[in-house]
Amino acid sequence: MNQDPSQKESPRLANVLVAASLRADQWRHLNAAARAWAGGGANAAQGRERCTKQFAEAMRLEQCWAYPGERLLAALRQALADGDAALFARLVQKVSSAILSGDYRRDENAWELDDDLDRNVLDALPPDILGVQDKPYFEVLVVTPADPAQWLRSKDEMRRMRRAEDPFHYAVVHAGSFEDAALAMIVNHDLQAVVLVDGFGFSSHHDIPDLKDFVSRHVSLDADDVRPGTMSLTLARTIKNSRPELDLYLLTDRAPESVAGSDEAAPLRRVFHHVEEPMEIHLSIIDGVNDRYETPYFDNLKKYAMRPIGTFHALPIARGKSIFGSNWIRDMGHFYGTNILFAESSATTGGLDSLLEPTGNIKRAQNAVARAFGAKRAYLGTNGTSTSNKIVVQAVCKPGDIVIVDRNCHKSHHYGFVLSGAQPYYVEAFPLTQYSMYGAVPLRTIKQALLDCAAGGKLDRVKVVDMTNCTFDGHMYNPRRVMEECLAIKPDLIFLWDEAWFGFARFNPMHRRRTAMGAAAVLTQRYHSQAYRDEYAAWKAKRGEFDPADPALLDERLLPDPDRVRIRVYQTNSTHKSMSAFRQGSMMLVWDEDFHHVEGPFEEAFFAHTSTSPNLQLIASLDLARRQMELEGYGLTLRMTDLALKIRRAINTHPLISKYFRVATPEDMIPAEFRESGLRDYGPPDSSWLDAIEALDHDEFALDPTRLTLICGAAGFDGTQFKGLLAERFDIQINKTSRNSVLVQTNINNTHSDAALLIKALADLSREIESRLAQGGALDRTVFDDRVRALMTDVPDLPNFSRFHDAFRDQPDGASNEGHMRPAFFMAYDEDNCEYVRLGSEDIDKRLRDGPEMVSANFVIPYPPGFPIMVPGQVIGADTIAFMRKLDVKEIHGYHAAQGIKLIKPSALAGRRAGSLH
Template sequence: MPDLGNLSERRQPLECRVALVSADRQLAGDWVDALNATAAQHENPFGLRFEATRPGAVEKLLREEDNLQALIVDGGSTPDQLAAAEELVDRLHGLRAQLNVFLVAQGSSADAQGCTISVSVRQRFDELFDRREGNFNQMFRLVQAFIARRASTPFADTLKEYVFSARDAWHTPGHSGGDSLRNSPWVGDFYRFMGEHVFNTDLSVSVQVLDSLLEPHSVIQEAQDLAAQTFGARHTFFLTNGTSTANKVVIQQILGGGGKIIVDQACHKSVHHAIVMNRCEPVYLKSVLHPEFGIYGPVKRADIEQALDEHGDARLLVITSCTYDGLRYDLKPIIDYAHERGVKVLVDEAWYAHGYFHPELRPTALECGADYVTQSTHKMLSAFSQASMIHVQDPDFDEFRFRENLNMHASTSPQYAMIASLDVARKQMAMEGYACLKRCLQMVETLRREVDATGVFRALTREDLIPEPLAGDNIRLDPTKVTVDISASGYSGKEMQIKLFDQYGIQVEKTTYNTVSVLVTLGSTESKLLRLIHAFKQLARHPRKRPQAGTARRLPEFTRLTCLPADAYFADTEELPLMDNGVTATKNLIGRTSADEIVPYPPGIPVLVPGQEISAQIVQFLQQLLQGQTATEIHGLIYRSDEPMLRVVKEDGEGGGKKSRKKSVSK
């Protein structure tokens, strides 16, 4: 339990409301009076205040009362009353899963009457109280202890205590708490800019009191256990290498050494890297383009199910939900379909770590039954960049092997400030996640209304963003990702991004040729919102006379894999020019096998993956991107004297290259 006295350092006193839910007015009134009297007589750093509410009013209370932290639910004295209480608790868990919940029951005599508590619902309760006992001191202390446990940050607290103990450092890192920089005439300005705690929290694994991220046994393990409880997982693991590493660890856990994987072609590049590293055989699923806005969405559910049916030897399905633009699958039927065929499911929730903390954003991947979920805790929550989590609920989970796989990818010198930020970000969501997200959703509503009111810009809705082929798939939209159609302004997305930055000091998240997207996160403020709305209103007053003439570039069709991606990536290769007067390059490249992943940004989806056969359509698409008026980043090209080159597998007779194994494993 944390040091409760430290809470007095906060500028504003805490207030935690605890609702006693009972249809028995007499019992509820007597207990609330007694508990509030007890709270007045004891140390009460959380500001616990008890109040009575009837079962029919408690759902409204959960939606409206941000400071509500716990419920004491009266299970009555009969089997019917207890069953009603169990049903109520299930509904309340669907609204705010983070609250501590306690049950008041009749005790052993109730069991004798057949008034027993089901095992599944028993797990929802933190503690049980007997209706007849009336030990309010104990009840108050238990409620306070459970809230204190949820509000604790075991690793962050230990790190802070160690730093303030001011130990002399005769270990790595070499800056020794910043002492190497502090008084330097050359780099002392960097120390002052960054601040002392950036350096004195940068410690070595030699500090045993801070536990080991690779083999945790104390405060890091305790912090991970709290995170699992908070996010609804069986196990949670912290990473300081980002969700890129998280995806690689999970894929290695399931497919280390090879095997078939079904994966969205538009998945994060870390998944493609893991396919190469583990010699996987991929079945690529095609994302659906929204032609009006140049946004690639999810894969059609029918295509996923068809792939699962056709590839009975697949061992893992990888889905990204939600996408960069906020589109998320109706996951449960997809996950159930995969599990019925013995296929594990990894859901990349890099952009959706906040989803579990507001009923409008649920259900999450874990709630839908995903075996593994990877989250970038830093993207939408309050953790530092690169701080991520892996959540596990695979019933066949091999924890020892998982730790070994994780250790192969994780640094043996983790950044302790990142681990602390994961601990603190978890605490924030456990204690005020609902309130924070309610405020975010209110800001989203304001932003959308004011953008639409300009008459020039338009905040796109779920219906706007879902292309026709996905209309029947129950695709949902994360409202915290706000995509604005700027077509009527006459500016391209890139031009609008520059104007917002140069003229108004606003940096947006992403653009397409006719949209800009912003994120409404826990760090969004009313002042930032005011400035963003002001910028859109000002820009709407002076649209261009001519409409911008951008159009969506549809990615070329996926051809086929001529060999495993790993075989191509590690094969004997040669470099061929991509331009070379256009016609000559096209002729030389058609039919060859790419050795690299070629990814234009936007949209960040591979045009080629290692092992893929190159078509005329692909070559001409890449040539058009390089010749276009708007510069496009293309990752994976090699430049020799400013000439773009593609690395391709050598054919037989060209220096001993291996003959490609023909594989047609794409959708």
Template sequence: MNPVSRVLVVSDDAAWQADVLAELAAVAGKMANPFGLCFEGVGRSSDALARAGSDGEVQIVLVDKGLKEKGTTQPAVQLANQINRLRPELSLYILLQDDDEKVVMEELASHAIDGYFYRDERDFNGWFRILAAEMGEKAATPFYDKLKQYVRMAKDSWHTPGHAGGDSLKGSPWVGDFYDFVGEEMLRADLSVSVPMLDSLLHPTGVIAEAQTLAAKAFGAKKTYFATNGTSTSNKVIFQTLLAPGDKLLLDRNCHKSVHHGVILSGAQPVYLDSSVNRQYGIFGPVPKQVIFDAIAANPDARVLILTSCTYDGLRYDLKPIIEAAHTAGIKVIVDEAWYGHARFHHAFRPTALESGADYVTQSTHKILSAFSQASMIHVNDPTFDEHLFRENFNMHTSTSPQYNLIASLDVARKQAVTEGFRLLDRALKLAQELRQKINSTGAFRVLELDDLLPESVSGDGVQLDPTKLTVDISQSGYSADELQRALFERFNIQIEKSTFNTITLLLTVGTTRSKMSRLFDALLRLAKEQRPPRVLGKMPEIPGFSRLACLPRDAFYEAGERLPLLDDDGLPNPALTGRVCCDQIVPYPPGIPVLVPGQVIEANIVAYMARLLKTQKSIEMHGLAEEGGEFCVRVLRNDELTGLPSRAWFN
């Protein structure tokens, strides 16, 4: 299938426009045209915006600087800026009459413009070559192309990895099926730093550097770095770059556990902000805006604020006023956009965190776009960015033997996002709306809307919902969440994203198809027709609020401590834990919010919460508890250890 790259020529000079379109079409018919450049005209700004906002095959817009529209003094300038806001991945060229017009455009819209043509030059072969080259740059995958080239060179491998391009597996009576399953090309492309032409992720100067530069342009960053250890490692890298031991940071308690691990590794002093809670559905939302503002005001020495936007359930902050308040206080802002890496490429999802002013953004490119698992990106817009320090921390966490197929997948995912991301996301949005209606029609299942999901404490905070994340209320179906997941998997071959006690979450992406949607709807409809009576679903106990820190998390984590049982001899919450200081991060999953972090003082209600979870929520995993002799234990500081910690004085 050949691509189509539509070029819109916007001009109200109908005769001139018709001539230009005919000439460019003639050139396209006789010259090499690998990107399928084709040309169409529109006469008004409104028509151009409508086409750009609805046609995913529009790739380039040519705007006549002489465009005239009633009530607008500079319609070409206005249109350039509007197109850039609507679809920043589009290439935009201005058709000029003279150099004076170029000066005006540069003053008012230079950030939006990729180039200029002069109307009277009529060098249509030259125009076409430039536009084709523009598409070539946008569609380039420098690392992936070089990787393919190297594989096709068929070099003998006398270096790592040990399978030597799959030769150790091929033809084996024991493991030859793995060779067949994975495929020859994938194994041949599994290479190492011993191949100089493929550049180095730890010190990129060639094709990896080129691929990262293209990604920065695509996502709106000054610098972009590819990460093959996932967003978990990306968060830790940024923490160690920005925070020295004892530095204070503000963080959403609902952040991913990698953020809490980053607190330990960096030696930072955290100020935990409790998330909003939707108790009806067991869903945790953003931190209330006023809580963030109050924390900024109360901690003038804070260096960093980190937030998660959007959340696992699709709730995203109104980031701009929060970031402005943080910057006014001299605080750097990190946004974990692990679940929102697609947002740049459709106006329904924007503004992104970078567009809202964030200094650092981490994205799991593999979650929503077409990269392989573990493939992520770090985007940087920090005006005081210390690249050397960042690189030292990046290299501390990054493997010296990165998976080159992961890097290639990031290169390819970026290319797809800028060339057809709008079209694919537009399809996902339409399928999401249709799926909402179909699920609601079953009578037993209902897709929750923003008002249903939004905790009351953030109802006036401008929080928005990513419509491609569908949270379905199952309470009228007669199924428990575990039973429903099992039925979908075993009877209908469907695997969902996650669940709470009375909801399931469905994730639509650029890979969602109508056929998949049809099969899911059919499954839910069949289950609804069973007409099971609604059942009372036991709610998860409410997670206790954060207590307080007795010392830095890092200090508590690195002490040996002692292990005390969670339950006493009678099977009740162990009172001996009350008042002790936890050494580990203990996370019930789901929901994935730490109930205890290293350095936190344990209170009786926290012990009771963990004990109740173990007894009543069998599907919950309790990460961080030690298990000894069939008993769950909590690692806590010994009294002599706590007394000897220098950071203890900071919290008394």
């Protein structure tokens, strides 16, 4: 029998990821219990006891939110104490509905005991203030030593400061201590500002036994670490590290001038004297949120669209006259509407600014992006991250530079090397053969490549380490550790982190620790500290100089010289892949202490790859995506993570679905040697969230919980077949597949209804398989088992990169494996240099056995898995041919079965000098 939800024990906070979701569940369960009590009859006593228990559980964290507020909570307590089941049920229904629907953001009646506004509270407000439906709502945390008995009066006073011209409205949450403020900051997604009033203490005022376990995931809770008189500034720094988007204000009775000038006040937006005029605080709060709400380009585009403009430029679609006046394409205007046509132009006048040389609102938009994503600079891309990658590669690399790069990275990187003339040194990710996919490149492998170059006297030519973070399948690097150890070998290395799928991560403290910009900020602060200098000096004295040939270096934790190290980090993200931007919207984020050496080449590369007619709507959507993420990205990304975990749990614990479908766990996707924590899966019963955070902090690789590899091979479906089935029959769209899996990724667009649709589809398919196998005979079972075996067991080995042909290597006998790919690429332009061999021919087997070597003339990229198994100039090995022969995918870029594999003729390679086109 299913347990009544109202009787479920509230989970320990240590096992809760998103407290806001727990809160909504608790109010929903309390609502069910209250209705049962109100209609309970003879079971009234039992119903009241249940409601008392459920109400107490819900109240554990309720002080962290402004709604429902003291008045409604007091009325609920009184109704419960009086045994008034009807009133209690009515009030619980009111609060529960408002929390689930968000009505409290839009309707003042949601805050009152009945449907009439309390005029004693609101009589000081102008009449039009009551119509707040169209104004965005947020909450402000006030951390104060004041008596909690005064908090309600303080809230009412701040409420009365609302003005008709305020673009937003807010409500106040109070906390009386460091711990309570930290808890509210973590769980309350509506917070946009924090006001710190000097004088509060450290310890919580509430009885929450597991509070420390919950908060310590993101915040260090140790009163001994707080120096006397610095409680407010320590809390400010703590909040800024965890939620950098929040505005912080300090009210102090100390001399505000001296406080404001100190380094410790850097996280604060403004410092007030304790007795400052309250309206100034109110105006500052509104102004701070408005700074993030402002979208310079989008705001101006809206104004431009409303102006009566005559267009004599080369864009007939602008203003829509050619469409709405047409006999044949008026349906285009009806479908897209007028605004998108009115907001089109090929001009950069009228305040629209130029993407190629921004001086106005695009420049301001880029500055806002840099602030929001924690970068020093930001550039907007309108040709997708494929182009953004090429821009960065071409900007930081010149012919002859060596780039240590994941062979499985997106093809845009490989084409970037062709364009720039950089020599790729391909390093291999760990294989996940059972799923026909690769993971990520171990740090040991990256260090080996650097040391090989050092041993060969070529370390000075190594310019960039280029990795994908996180990978398509969710493998997250530990960028801080990778960069730190690589910088110990070469202190001026540039890092390009392709975070195409990971742009959202900045706004989620769980993911942020694995981002390029997050690591750049941490390392910059670390290397400027005296503590690190002492750590480095002790390490250097113990280890001395190191020999690049020393194999012990591969397993030793290396530290860079703080006097030589340079933080040079570039991150690209496909904003459209994880945020609310139109397709091809991309960003390039820069944290480069030597950017003054790169700025000119970067500008040239940007000019080379960016259209002179960029899509204005794309630019505007990037502006808006930044606004949304800076104002609500924290809550959105946590909710999407929570939803992914619920999908994972629902599939893997379902008694029928789990027979045929399964979501791969971190244990499945990351070998134990790279999971030092031993984490098997996220959440109970496998781990607490404190365990998961420890793993995210220290393991070499971690698995992004929002990316779900759904194994479908045990159901007899290959990835491509299953993807088509989900789309055609269930209207479920999937992006990426492998031989026996599909990738389910949650994003900020997904809802519980989407999750239910997927679970229902899997349940229906599982029941159909059960029925078919039950009704069929032994032959049907044998055919099914053979199909599953072919998909899940008899999988092809994954090929590694072999080497570049000697004709494309400077030192054929050297340990490092970089090569000149550009000349090989362009040799294939001359058909006289090329030949073809068919995959099934005996010629291939003979040449593999007896020679001459087969050298690829172009890129060959099967989808899936989507990585190049051949690149120009690569010697083709037996493992690559075996893999191609077992491939059962239809889409292979660079290969046509009727022609065969395109090779560079041995005669064209004979006598060729490396680096030459002749």
